[in-house]
Amino acid sequence: MTLTFRALLSACAVGALCSAAVAETTITVATVNNGDMVRMQGLMDDFYAKNPDIKVEWVTLEENVLRQNVTNDIATGGGQYDVVTIGTYEVPIWGKQGWLESLNDLPADYDIDDLLPPIRAGLTVDGNLLASPFYGESSFVNYRKDLAEKAGITIPDVPTWDDIKKAAAAMTDTEAGIYGICLRGKAGWGENMAILTTMANSYGARWFDENWKPQFDQPEWKAVMTDYVELLTKYGPPGASNNGYNENLTLSLQGKCAMRMDATVSASSLTDPKQSEFADKVGFALAPDMGLGKRANWLWAWSLAIPSSSDAKDASKAFINWATNKDYLALVASKEGWAAAPPGTRTSLYANPEYSALPFAKLTIDSINAADPTNPTVKPVPYVGVQFVAIPEFAGLATSVGEIFSAALAGQKTVDEALAEAQALSVEEMTAAGYIK
Amino acid sequence: MARAVTPRRKLFFTVAAWSIALLIFFPVLWTILTSFKTEVSAVASPPELLGADWTLENYSDVWARSDYPRFFLNSVIISIGSTLLGLAIAIPAAWSMAFVPGKKTKDLLMWMLSTKMMPSAAVLIPMYLIFQRTGLFDTRIGLVLALMLMNLPVIVWMLYTYFKEIPAEILEAARMDGASLLNEVLYVLTPMAIPGIASTMLLNIILAWNEAFWTITLTTVNAAPLSAFIASFSAPQGLFYAKLSAASTMAIAPILIMGWFGQKQLVRGLTFGAVK
Secondary structure, three states, X not given: OHHHHHHHHHHHHHHHHHHHHHOOEEEEEEEEOOHHHHHHHHOHHHHHHHOOOEEEEEEEEOHHHHHHHHHHHHHOOOOOOOEEEEOOOHHHHHHHHOOEOOOOOOOHHHOHHHEOHHHHHHOEEOOEEOOEEEEEEOEEEEEEHHHHHHHOOOOOOOOEHHHHHHHHHHHOEHHHOEEOOEOOOOOOOOOHHHHHHHHHHHHOOOOEOOOOOEOOOOHHHHHHHHHHHHHHHHHOOOOHHHOOHHHHHXXXXXXXXXXXXXXXXXXXXXXOXXXXXXXXXXXXXXXXXXXXXOXXXXXXXXXXXXXXXXXXXXXXXXXXXXXXXXXXXXXHHHHHOHHHOOOOOEHHXXXXXXXXXXXXXXXXXXXXXXXXXXXXXXXXXXXXXXOOOOOOOHHHHHHHHHHHHHHHHOOOOOHHHHHHHHHHHHHHHHHHOOOOO | OOOOOOHHHHHHHHHHHHHHHHHHHHHHHHHHHHOOEOHHHHOOOOOOOOOOOEOOHHHHHHHHXXXXXXXXXXXXXXXXXXXXXXXXXXXXXXXXXXXXXXXXHHHHHHHHHHHOOOOHHHHHHHHHHHHHHOOOOOOHHHHHHHHHHHHHHHHHHHHHHHHHHXXXXXXXXXXXXXXXXXXXXXXXXXXXOHHHHHHHHHHHHHHHHXXXXXXXXXXXXXXXXXXXXXHOOOOOOOOOHHHHHHHXXXXXXXXXXXXXXXXXXXXXXXXXXXOO
């Protein structure tokens, strides 16, 4: 009897020790589907080797579905997600709600001061870093050097909108299927409104004045819309109002867009001979300006954050430290080369001679540094955000305004009609939301 | 007097039927074809068909990146579970409505149907909170309940229509022979309504299999079915079309094959009672 009791006791003790030894924390990471995130999932062996006691479950969703699910979860304190992938739009809004955990206490090897200042500023609320950037991007101009040469023009590295207009006119050859300029025309706050809002910033326009009064009735917006519609109508591809990021990228890869202004992150595709036969003919330039001190380039970062409802904050911080550390960039480079390293987050990446030798590296960092989310416009504004306004109402409002402007591009209404409609809609929405008293 | 079917008319209707069928099937066909193209070939403009670069790489990538068997198993359990539970509730309900209708039966049927007209998003937050508070979030049983409740009006309505076609005298005869209510439903009514029940079952499995709003909203990891599997390959900028198509093909293939084999039963059930 005693022997049996002892044996049982020993078994219990061994069992308890074993279970303690293998006790692991499981964290659920909600992420979007893009090349860099997919690559990270393929490199998880490195994370598990360094953190054997943490298991990661992935929930990959389309951007808008992810935003909705994560918002539901955080707003109701559900705690389903331990790490969420969010953009620079959400961070200030969610941060003010107290939904995100501060990352100021990440280990010293995270090197918080190495983060690119504009990106860090966009992810910081009240002195707290609330999300760690996984990759960052701005927008710039890409063009076919051979077509520019053939047309006898030079596109400066730091162009003005006049340079862009002249270049678009000179390179357009519709009979040969070459379109002078491709810009997003598809309606959406992240589609045509991203381009139009940054264009507006460079023209001295703004979404709202200091009292949240919409500004579409101002002459600056009229100039923006007139030039945008004229550029795409005269020199853009047919059906430009249906073209978003992907359509214009495809046209550029096929060499049909002589020039395009869009995300810096597409540079690696444009210069990849496997994807484009014009890879060695691509030139880059900063987004244009009007000489008013602001360029038409945006700032975006997909970042990792911890919802305050997570019950595995320490394990989540360990994961974020691994995924957004300098060592991770070196890990990607060792497997797939420096061109594959997630861009736009760290100063040290651009100091690396191998990375800075890439054809798009310098202009990417210059573009990011030219964007200031806390001071995005020529005239003062009450909001932060470069190609967006960081208020919860913006996504819905900008998508509705985007539909109006896309209709103007399609010729279904005049520029004046579109601006009047956008103004009326914005005043109504902002009044209903309580911004206009 | 029926009009004679001339060979010319027959040819016309055959061509028309095939054209319409092809038109309806074309998006599925295009998805399947795209799943075998490279990413570059998938987004080529104008679209490539004969000159496309064909590959099986998308399938191997999708398989390597996701735990397909887990998503598949969840889909099977959720769709079959919600269907069986729905039938268990709907058969007695439809029996009572068809054979012992009350004054408000018609109103009740209309009310049940009207719940299907409500947009799902309207009850998103209450449903979300209920599932979280009751521990049903991200569980198979939670989704079985949600989908059963969602499809119950359709099941009741379909069964009610089939049951109405069965002469009440047969059930009455069974009762006179001493059959209990349970025996009457189980051994007389159910065997006679097998085609109707089978088609209801098939249709409900298809509806549950394809449901995407609640299955994506109310799950994260453990209970996520194939709808979430497809969503994980979707990107707003349209990146990875070929892989998304491969994931879609893998998700729809089982239900497509099931529908193919069950189409005779499905058509028979759906047209049951259409012509008297």
